Every structure is written in C-alpha cells, then in structure tokens.
Amino acid sequence: MLHQGIVIEYQAAEEGNDALLFGPEAEYVRSLGSESRKGEFAAGRIAARRALEQLGLQKGIAVPRSETGLPEWPKNIVGSISHTRGLAVAAAAKSDAAAALGVDIELSTRALKGALERRVLSEEERKVIRGEGAGLLAFCAKEAVYKCLASLGAPTFWFREVTLKNMPPLGENPSQIDCEVTEGILKRCGLEKPPEVLIWWHKEFIVSLARVYG
Secondary structure, eight states: OETTTEEEEEEEEOGGGGGGOOHHHHHHHTTTSSSSHHHHHHHHHHHHHHHHHHTTTOOOOOOOTTSSSSBBOOOTTEEEEEETTEEEEEEEEEETTOOOEEEEETTTTTTOOOOHHHOOOOHHHHHTTOOOTTTHHHHHHHHHHHHHHTTTTTOOOOGGGEOOOOOOOOOOOOOOOOOEHHHHHHHTOOSSSSEEEEEEEEETTTEEEEEEOO
C-alpha cells in the first residue's frame, strides 16, 4: 500500500520468521523468550525490509533495534513498526515525504480493560467517539501518535496529552482523525502542530498511522 509517499507493508507473525533475520536483528531476536515474540518481532522486520525495497533501496537491509527500542532506519528514511497477535505492519518513507512516522496495529477483537479505557478516553472524547470498541480505536490512534513523536525526541507522555476530535467511519481506505497534542510535547519535538493521523481496517485488524510532514 502506498499513501502519499508512505509505503505500508504487512507480514504474518509466524514461528520460523526469525530464521530470515541476520546481523543485529538476529542477535536481538535470540534474546526473546517465546517463539511467538520471536515471530512477531521478525515479521515486523521482514515487512520493513519489503517497504524499503519499494522505496528503491537495495534488498536485504537490516533494521536493527536501537538502545531506545526504536527501529534504526537507513539514512534519509523514516519509519515505524508495530505488531500484534498474528500480524505485523511497517511504514516507511523518504525523509522528503515525512519527518517522522508512527504506526500501530490492533486486533479488532481485543477488549480494553475498564481502567485502561478510562485512561485512554477523556470525557470530551467520549462525546465524539462512541459505541463498542471506542476505546480500542482511540488507543490505536494515540499509540501511533506516541510512536511518531517519540522518534522526534518526545518524552514518555500520557494518553490524555493527545485529544482526538473525531473518529470517522472505518473502511479499507484511510480516514483522517483530527487531534490535538499538548503544547509542551509539541515544543519538545520542535513542532507547531500535531501529526496527521489516519486510521483504517486491514482484514480483522485496525491500523493507524501518524505522520509529521518533511
């Protein structure tokens, strides 16, 4: 999938994916305990590799994990990786198309516990994001925003520091969510306005993408 210069790639999270990794990726995946975690991590890297190839980079580029836990992308490339049970997604773009990206994927049947949903959704947001699964939609969108801003140096911040102003009907094509981010977080990232946020369905998964333009 290509959206305004951003490549989106998916990969099934399966046992045995880790055998396709090399270099620092392979080193890190060996430190993971369960086969399911290894499969999910490896799926994200395989998806990232394909996204890089679509951007015109050579085949077989590793995307190691940095000390901060974020993926280390090649020079002049920005990107993000997310995985959940059964599927991983990677988003990548050249730096002239985006200054930062954040992606999140969630299984649509995941149920947020009440305490977590209350932390995710403010009373103001409950007025515009309603119905079954409202908390999960908000969680997915805010996770994408967090990952996007973290790559620009944002400190750890709370869900309530991002306010979603709407939630469009979900479809296979991306729909835009308007959001606000607290001024302190934006300043820390050197931004004047919040990222663009998109959300859509992919099979039985919800995917959200946040982008700061280059």
